[in-house]
Amino acid sequence: xxxxxxxxxxxxxxxxxxxxxxxxxxxxxEDVRVTLIDRTNYHLFQPxxxxxxxxxxxxxxxxAPLRAVLSECRNMEVVLAEVQAVDVNAHCVKAxxxxxxxxxxxxxxxxxxxxxxxxxxxxxxxxxxxxxxAVEIRRRLLMAFEFAEKTSDEAARKAAMTFVVIGGGPTGVxxxxxxxxxxxxxxxxxxxxxxxxxxxxxxxxGQPLVLAAFPEDLRKSxxxxxxxxxxxxxxxxxxxDLTDEGLxxxxxxxxxxxxxxxxxxxxxxxxxxxxxxxxRAGRVIVNDDLTVPAHPEIQVVGDLANFPYQTGEPLxxxxxxxxxxxxxxxxxxxxxxxxxxxxxxxxxxxxxxATIGRNKAVADVHIFKTSLHLSGLIAWMVWLFIHVLFLVxxxxxxxxxxxxxxxxxxxxxxxxxxxxxxxxELRPPx
Amino acid sequence: xxxxxxxxxxxxxxxxxxxxxxxxxxxxxEDVRVTLIDRTNYHLFQPxxxxxxxxxxxxxxxxAPLRAVLSECRNMEVVLAEVQAVDVNAHCVKAxxxxxxxxxxxxxxxxxxxxxxxxxxxxxxxxxxxxxxAVEIRRRLLMAFEFAEKTSDEAARKAAMTFVVIGGGPTGVxxxxxxxxxxxxxxxxxxxxxxxxxxxxxxxxGQPLVLAAFPEDLRKSxxxxxxxxxxxxxxxxxxxDLTDEGLxxxxxxxxxxxxxxxxxxxxxxxxxxxxxxxxRAGRVIVNDDLTVPAHPEIQVVGDLANFPYQTGEPLxxxxxxxxxxxxxxxxxxxxxxxxxxxxxxxxxxxxxxATIGRNKAVADVHIFKTSLHLSGLIAWMVWLFIHVLFLVxxxxxxxxxxxxxxxxxxxxxxxxxxxxxxxxELRPPx
Numbered sequence: 001x002x003x004x005x006x007x008x009x010x011x012x013x014x015x016x017x018x019x020x021x022x023x024x025x026x027x028x029x030e031d032v033r034v035t036l037i038d039r040t041n042y043h044l045f046q047p048x049x050x051x052x053x054x055x056x057x058x059x060x061x062x063x064a065p066l067r068a069v070l071s072e073c074r075n076m077e078v079v080l081a082e083v084q085a086v087d088v089n090a091h092c093v094k095a096x097x098x099x100x101x102x103x104x105x106x107x108x109x110x111x112x113x114x115x116x117x118x119x120x121x122x123x124x125x126x127x128x129x130x131x132x133x134a135v136e137i138r139r140r141l142l143m144a145f146e147f148a149e150k151t152s153d154e155a156a157r158k159a160a161m162t163f164v165v166i167g168g169g170p171t172g173v174x175x176x177x178x179x180x181x182x183x184x185x186x187x188x189x190x191x192x193x194x195x196x197x198x199x200x201x202x203x204x205x206g207q208p209l210v211l212a213a214f215p216e217d218l219r220k221s222x223x224x225x226x227x228x229x230x231x232x233x234x235x236x237x238x239x240x241d242l243t244d245e246g247l248x249x250x251x252x253x254x255x256x257x258x259x260x261x262x263x264x265x266x267x268x269x270x271x272x273x274x275x276x277x278x279x280r281a282g283r284v285i286v287n288d289d290l291t292v293p294a295h296p297e298i299q300v301v302g303d304l305a306n307f308p309y310q311t312g313e314p315l316x317x318x319x320x321x322x323x324x325x326x327x328x329x330x331x332x333x334x335x336x337x338x339x340x341x342x343x344x345x346x347x348x349x350x351x352x353x354a355t356i357g358r359n360k361a362v363a364d365v366h367i368f369k370t371s372l373h374l375s376g377l378i379a380w381m382v383w384l385f386i387h388v389l390f391l392v393x394x395x396x397x398x399x400x401x402x403x404x405x406x407x408x409x410x411x412x413x414x415x416x417x418x419x420x421x422x423x424x425e426l427r428p429p430x
Numbered sequence: 431x432x433x434x435x436x437x438x439x440x441x442x443x444x445x446x447x448x449x450x451x452x453x454x455x456x457x458x459x460e461d462v463r464v465t466l467i468d469r470t471n472y473h474l475f476q477p478x479x480x481x482x483x484x485x486x487x488x489x490x491x492x493x494a495p496l497r498a499v500l501s502e503c504r505n506m507e508v509v510l511a512e513v514q515a516v517d518v519n520a521h522c523v524k525a526x527x528x529x530x531x532x533x534x535x536x537x538x539x540x541x542x543x544x545x546x547x548x549x550x551x552x553x554x555x556x557x558x559x560x561x562x563x564a565v566e567i568r569r570r571l572l573m574a575f576e577f578a579e580k581t582s583d584e585a586a587r588k589a590a591m592t593f594v595v596i597g598g599g600p601t602g603v604x605x606x607x608x609x610x611x612x613x614x615x616x617x618x619x620x621x622x623x624x625x626x627x628x629x630x631x632x633x634x635x636g637q638p639l640v641l642a643a644f645p646e647d648l649r650k651s652x653x654x655x656x657x658x659x660x661x662x663x664x665x666x667x668x669x670x671d672l673t674d675e676g677l678x679x680x681x682x683x684x685x686x687x688x689x690x691x692x693x694x695x696x697x698x699x700x701x702x703x704x705x706x707x708x709x710r711a712g713r714v715i716v717n718d719d720l721t722v723p724a725h726p727e728i729q730v731v732g733d734l735a736n737f738p739y740q741t742g743e744p745l746x747x748x749x750x751x752x753x754x755x756x757x758x759x760x761x762x763x764x765x766x767x768x769x770x771x772x773x774x775x776x777x778x779x780x781x782x783x784a785t786i787g788r789n790k791a792v793a794d795v796h797i798f799k800t801s802l803h804l805s806g807l808i809a810w811m812v813w814l815f816i817h818v819l820f821l822v823x824x825x826x827x828x829x830x831x832x833x834x835x836x837x838x839x840x841x842x843x844x845x846x847x848x849x850x851x852x853x854x855e856l857r858p859p860x
Contacts, residue, residue: 042846042848065847135849187497190508192504399829416490417561418470419561
C-alpha cells in the first residue's frame with residue numbers, strides 16, 4: 001500500500017473515535033507522516049448517540065467525516081478499512097488484504113457491548129455503540145407504538161408499550177429518560193387507539209442505585225428525577241433471561257417488546273494481537289506512559305486501555321480520558337522521535353455528568369480541587385453547554401443547537417423516521 | 431379493524447405523498463372520518479431527495495412524520511400499512527391482514543422506476559424514489575471515491591471515478607450537477623492518492639436535448655450549465671446493456687462503477703385493482719373530475735392518474751399536479767356528501783424548474799399569461815425560494831435553509847456518511 005514519502009517517521013493510528021482523532025489532530029502538520037485507519041468514514045460523537053436512537057437528532061448531526069476533519073494537513077492520510085490484527089514483530093497492521101507498516105502505533109479501537117456470554121441476546125436487546133445501532137433502536141421504539149396502535153390483543157399491546165433498559169449507567173439512564181419523554185410529550189397526540197403517555201419504561205440495575213460512578217447524593221437525585229418522568233427503576237436485580245416476548249428479572253417475567261442493552265462493555269479484539277497482558281474485559285494493561293510492555297513504539301488509549309496507576313482502578317471508559325490519552329500519546333511520539341523518553345500519563349478528571357431529560361440531569365463537577373454536585377436545571381444547562389462546546393465541527397454544533405432549541409420549545413422531535421422494511425414488525429412475535 | 435365513530439362518511443386515502451397529504455389536509459376537521467394509509471411513517475419531500483443522495487441533507491430534513499403533520503384534528507387517523515389491493519365491490523382496501531372499509535376512496539400511491547423490462551438493472555443502477563434509495567446511492571457515490579483512493583489498478587480507479595446518470599429529466603440533471611459539485615468542491619482536499627475533481631460525470635439522454643419537458647432555449651441553457659460543471663452529455667442514445675463493470679451506450683462500452691437510473695416511471699400496481707382502464711405506464715385513466723369510470727366514490731390523483739383532458743397529453747408527474755388534484759378530490763368528496771356532483775379538474779400550471787448546482791438552474795415561470803424563461807442565478811434563487819416555501823413543517827424548512835447556507839458559503843456538505851456494511855464495496859467487482 002502506498003503511504004507517501006518514506007523519509008519521515010510513520011505514525012499509524014487505528015480508530016477515529018475520541019482517542020484516535022485527538023492523537024491525529026495533535027500530529028497535524030508535525031514532521032511525521034500519519035495514517036488514521038477507521039472502519040467507518042466518520043468520527044462519531046458517541047455521547048449523543050442516544051439522541052439519534054430517540055429521534056431527536058439525525059445521524060449526520062453527530063458524525064463528522066474523518067477526511068474532512070483532517071483534510072488541511074498533507075501529512076495526514078485517512079484509510080477506510082477494518083483492522084484485523086497487529087504484527088508487533090513486523091511493525092505492521094493488517095487491514096483486509098492490505099498491510100500498513102508503522103514506526104509508531106496508537107491503538108484506539110474502543111469497545112463493544114458485552115452480553116456476558118449470552119451472544120444470542122444481542123439480537124433481542126441491541127446496544128448503542130454505532131449509528132447503525134441507534135437507527136435500529138429508533139426503528140424498534142417507533143414500531144412498538146405503531147404495533148400497539150394496530151393490535152387488538154390487549155396483552156400484546158401492553159408488551160409493546162413496555163420498554164426495558166438493561167443497565168443503569170449513563171447510557172441506560174439517558175435512554176430511559178429520553179424514551180419516557182418521547183412517550184409523554186412527543187407522541188402524545190399522534191395516535192388514536194393508544195395513549196403513548198401510558199407507556200412503561202423500566203431500568204434494570206444490578207447495584208442498589210443507578211449511576212454507579214457518581215456520588216451517592218447525585219445517584220439518589222437521578223433516581224428521583226427519573227421517577228418524576230414515570231420511569232420505574234428496579235435495582236439490585238439482574239436480567240437472567242431474554243426472549244422475543246420479554247425478559248426475566250429475578251423470578252419475575254416482564255412481557256416487553258423492546259429491550260435495550262446498556263450493561264457492560266468488552267474491549268475490541270485488536271488489543272489481543274499486541275501480546276500485551278489483558279484484563280478480564282479484554283483491555284490492554286498499559287504502562288504508566290500508555291506504552292505496551294516491551295513495545296515502546298505501541299501505545300494504547302481510550303476504552304481499549306486499562307490504566308490503573310492513578311486511582312488504583314482502571315480509568316473509566318469516557319471521552320475525556322480517551323481525548324487526554326490521545327493527545328498524550330501524540331506528545332510521547334514526538335518526544336521519542338526527539339530521542340526523549342515517553343512521559344507518565346496523568347488524567348485530569350473534570351467530573352462527570354448524565355442527562356435525564358428536559359431540565360433534568362446530574363453533574364459532578366471537579367473545580368478548584370472541590371467537587372460540586374449539581375442536579376436538575378443547572379446540571380442540565382452545564383451538560384448542554386459542554387456537549388455543544390465539544391461537538392466536532394462548527395456545522396454540527398449549530399445544527400444540533402438548532403434542533404435542541406426547536407425540540408425544547410415545541411416538545412417535538414424531528415427525526416421520527418422508520419426506515420427499512422417494517423412489515424415483519426407489524427406482526428406479533430411468532 | 432377499528433376506525434372510530436361509524437356515523438360520519440369514511441374517507442380512505444392511500445398514500446401520504448403530495449397528493450394524499452393535500453387531500454387529507456383539506457379534510458381536516460371536516461364532518462368526515464379520514465384514514466390515511468401509507469407504507470412509511472413519513473411524508474417525503476421528494477424533489478429534494480437528490481440532495482440526500484448527494485450528502486447535502488439528512489433523511490430527516492426532507493421527511494415529516496405523517497402522524498405529527500396530521501395530529502391536530504381527531505377526525506384524522508394514520509395507518510402504517512402497505513395496501514395490496516382495492517375491492518371496489520366490497521368498498522374495501524386490503525392492507526396486509528387488515529381490511530379497511532370506505533365510503534369514499536382517494537388513491538395516491540404514485541409511481542416507481544421502470545427499467546423497461548430489465549428488472550435485473552435495478553440492482554446495478556438504483557433509482558431515486560425513497561429515502562432508502564437515496565441513502566444507498568449516497569453510499570455508492572462515497573464508496574466509489576474510497577475505492578479509487580485505495581486501488582492500485584489504474585483501470586479500476588478510472589471506472590470508480592466515472593459516474594453515469596441514465597436519463598436527462600429533472601432528476602437526472604439534478605443528480606449529475608450535484609455529483610459534479612461534490613467531486614469538484616466538497617471532496618477536493620479529502621484524498622491523497624486521487625484528485626476527485628478529475629471524476630467524470632456522464633448523462634445519457636435519448637432525446638436530442640436534456641429536460642424534454644422544458645422550452646428549447648432552457649434545454650440549451652441547462653446543457654451549457656451542466657457542461658460548465660464538467661458534466662458530459664450524451665444525447666440521442668440509450669443504455670442498451672448494464673453490468674457490474676459498466677454500461678453499453680450504442681456501440682460504446684463505458685467502464686463505470688456507479689450508475690444511477692433516472693429514466694422512466696411505472697405507476698403503482700394498486701391502480702390495477704380498481705378495474706379502471708390503464709395506460710401503458712400503468713396509470714389509471716380517470717374521468718375529467720378525477721373519479722374512476724363507474725365508481726364516482728373512487729378518485730385517483732398524482733403520479734398514479736392519467737389526466738389527458740387539459741392538454742391532450744397526460745399531465746406530468748410533478749408535485750403541483752398531485753397537490754392540486756389532492757385538494758380537488760377532497761372538495762369533490764365534500765360536494766358528493768352534500769348531494770352535489772364532482773367537478774371537472776383544471777390544472778393551474780405555474781411552470782417548472784430544475785436546479786443544476788450552485789447558482790445554476792433553469793425555470794419556466796408562467797405568470798400573467800406569459801411564460802418567463804429564467805436561467806442561471808436568478809432561476810436558482812426562484813428555485814430556492816419555492817422549495818423552502820413548500821417544505822412541509824417549519825422545522826424542516828429552517829433546518830434545510832441552515833444547511834444550504836452552510837454548504838453555500840463553505841462548499842462543504844455535512845451528511846457524508848457511509849452507513850451499513852461496506853467491506854464488499856472495497857474489493858473490486860468480481
